[in-house]
Structures are given as C-alpha cells and as structure tokens.
Amino acid sequence: MGAESVKDKVVRSARKYPCHQCPLMRLETFRRPKDAELDYLNSFKKGELTVDRGATIIAEGARSPHLYTILEGWAFRFKLLPDGRRQIVNFAVPGDLLGLQGALMEEMQHSVEALSPMTLCVFERSELINLFHAFPELGYDVTWLASREECMLDENLLSVGRRSAIERLAYLVAFITERAERVGLFNGTKTIPITQQHIADTLGLSLVHTNKTVRRLANQKLLRWRDRGCEVLDLESLKAIAGWEGEDVKARPYL
Amino acid sequence: MGAESVKDKVVRSARKYPCHQCPLMRLETFRRPKDAELDYLNSFKKGELTVDRGATIIAEGARSPHLYTILEGWAFRFKLLPDGRRQIVNFAVPGDLLGLQGALMEEMQHSVEALSPMTLCVFERSELINLFHAFPELGYDVTWLASREECMLDENLLSVGRRSAIERLAYLVAFITERAERVGLFNGTKTIPITQQHIADTLGLSLVHTNKTVRRLANQKLLRWRDRGCEVLDLESLKAIAGWEGEDVKARPYL
DNA sequence: CGTAGGATTGACCCGACTCAAGTTAAGTGG
C-alpha cells in the first residue's frame, strides 16, 4: 500500500551542471572519465529534471523516451501486484542509472519514486546505441552498472528469502547506509529519509511487524527513528547482526 | 587479441558447435547475428564445457577467468549464508550468459550449479572489452542480457516478498516453463528437472511447506511430480493463480 | 537386496499477520 497517484511536481530547468563540472566527479568513489568521454557525455545529456519527494519519475508500463542518472537525492524502485501489494526492489542514489530497461526492452517493468527532492540528468534512450558506438568503454560502463544492480538484487533476494526479520532489517539499513556514504549523501548525522512503510515493502513484512522490529533495534541503540527518517547509530553492530560479509569497493564508472 | 581470422568456416577443433552452426540460431526466439558478428563470436569463443547434473560451474568468491553461455541444459544461480541457508536467485537456460559479474567486478558473488547435463560455450573474460570495441552492437546485446536478468530478479523479488506460498509456486513454475519452452528445452512433456528442495530454496519456504503446497497444486491437476521433476499440466491455470500479467516476448540477442 | 536421495505426512509451535486503537508530529487555514 502507500502507493497513491502522485501529482508530479516536475520542473524542467536550465542546466545547472555541465558534465565537466559534475559534482559527482569529485567523489573518489567514481572513476574520472577521460576528457573526450566527458565531452561526449555532455552532448549526450539532454537536460536536467528536478522533482519533489513523492514524485513518480518512471511508471510501470510506460514507454518513456528518457534515461536518467541521479545527480542529487534518493529514490526507490518498486513493483505492484494487481491488488495493490507493493514490493520495493531497490533504492537508488546519486550516480545510479534509471530507466535502462525501458531503453532496451519495450516498456518499463517497474516504477521509480523520489524519496527526497532530487535532481536528475536526462538522456535520450534512442541515443544509447550511439554511445556504444562512439565510446565502447562507456558502453562497457553501462553494462558494469547493470551488472552491479543485478548483484544488489541477488543480495536483496537472499535477504527476503532467507534472513529473519531482524537480520533483514539490519542488513537493509547497513546496505543503504554504505551506499549513501559512498556517494556523500550524508552530512553530519547518517539519516535515511524513509518511512517504516518503505522498509516493510522492501523486506516483505507487514507494517506492524516492521515497527516492532525497528523498536527492537532502537532499544539496542543501533538506530533511532526521527521524523520520517532512520538515523544510524551503530553501523558495525548492524552489520554484525546481518552477518555482513566484507565487500570490496572499487572505483565505479558513471554516466 | 582475437586476431585469428576465420576465413574458412570449416572446423577442425574438437568443438562440436562452431558458432555458424549454433543450434540456438534456429530458434525464432533469437535474433540472427550478422555474418561479421558470427565470425567474431566464433573467434571469441574459446571452447566448450560439458558437465553433469550437480556440477558447480561457478563458485561464489572465485575469480574465474571465464565467461559462459549455455548451449544445452538447465542450471541455477544461488547464494549461501554463512550458516548454510541457501537462496536460489534465478535459473538459467540455453542462451543465457553466466559469469558476467566476474568479468566486471572482482569476484563472483554467487554460485552456479547444473540441474541437468549441460554444454556451455567458454569465453575469456579479459577479452570482453574487446568485444565492445570490435562490435558495439554485441556490447549492446550484453547489456540487454544483463538488463533482462535484472528484470527477472525484480519479478522474483516481488514473488518472494509479496506473494503467498501458492501464488509463488504457481508463478515460479509458470515462469520457468515459459522460459524453457521459448528455448526449446521440452520435447514432449513439459518436465522441469528440479527437486522440491530447489523450489523451497527459490521461494524462501521450508521443504515441508513446499511439499504441501506442491500437493495442493497437484491435487488440482495443474502439475504432477514425477521422478525428480515437475511436469506442467495446466500452464494457463497456473498463470491465473499467480496473477500473471501478459508479457511481451521479443527476439532476443545472444552471444 | 541394501542404500540413499527425494517425497510425504502428522503433530506441534512460533514468527509474522490482521484488526483495532491510540499517540505524535507536521502542516494548513482562519
């Protein structure tokens, strides 16, 4: 539940970030593209999209002509069953690609909604094949991103299928925290702008049981719930509960 | 790299299937590659691998120098928790790519095991980038395959997270049946070479409960369990129970 | 003919679900 028809408060603005000054490049998480690649990307980029929290960026079943990359903000990807049951399949943070499926297959098989105000780079899906021709290395990077998404989904599936409620929650929070930290989404406190309904729909649990599980972790002082967000207090302990296996982090590409 | 030109399409290697005679090409499911692409693929292919049921093709944590494509047979991808709990994340049939993650990231994050005797094409992971340079269209196809896998994972996640046991089972069986049919894995009866333990580990259920759920569908004559396999009797009814939403099927690429 | 992997079943239990009723906090209009 919780998926209502959202009035999109979409604003198209003049471009704030030419690719050469892309704020993401400053982060060490990202591989720095070559100049020629940057020039190409800059022409590949068609504009910027700014949306508010709650806006639908991509709708299941739609055939959007666009492809996006997140510059700022948080989002989540989800699917719905005909009767309204919702499953969040993953979250998205700056540097992530959105809408690749739409570019390759016929129509989108999932929706994407903003968790916070966001800024996205807009590309033309029909031009994607040109990118593969002009810069094979960038094409390779797109594949890399798709493969990484697959990897995250495998892990989420493992969680939902085989971990207990508390393990799932600990894993999810640790997972999101790691990703967010890597792309500089936190300033000061590590607070994830999410509701317990989102958590429930991600973990495959009911809202009530999710709340009780959150309380358990909160009582142990591993996290704290504050106005519409989850503040992480003890990442290491969360990882321990989740049975986190140290993961390597390499410089990643981005569009 | 890959400099060996293929002027004559006659084969003298032990190889049973030169790409030009790839049996998969005959299926209408697959897009027919151009001659130049076929020539390239044939040089990209380094050999064939034949394994028995139960063989491990890829091991979690390993750094295999190979990349595979399935020519014949069934397999499944899975992950393990430290204490042994297993989650099967997806199945693989002819035409599917295995080990892409290993080619792009450091090491494999999941294992792959054969469900039946199999034949696979073997490629060199280090040469993958060359393929992107030589034939951008093929690189695009690799991305397409990765994106399709992502799509299937989303759907599996929806199943495990939000569907009831019987819906999950009906969905899974219908899903595998559709895929297998499309690549000609059935001859005569539609029988999936799988044990109930595999089903349980895919759906996130216990073996006992899986068995009881299987019995329910069997009593309704929608499927039948016979020596180590699941025979599908009424695909349409299974889809109805699963709340299957008609999916479009387009000609797909393959390596 | 014995063994082992896989399928079944019954008995009993618990984690997670639903229903129902608050409580808080953040807006919003007057």
Next chain:
DNA sequence: CCACTTAACTTGAGTCGGGTCAATCCTACG
C-alpha cells in the same frame, strides 16, 4: 497562534501461515 487534518509511528490482542521435528515411504541404482 490555535483548532483541525493528515501522515506516520506505536502497541496490544488474537489468529494463522508457514516453520521445525520426526517418521515413513518410494524408487532408482550399485
């Protein structure tokens, strides 16, 4: 600045789907 509204968080009570334990039964195969 205060009443009203609404989204989101809490909590208790009772129920149930699915889990665990423990036999038992097949049946292919050495």
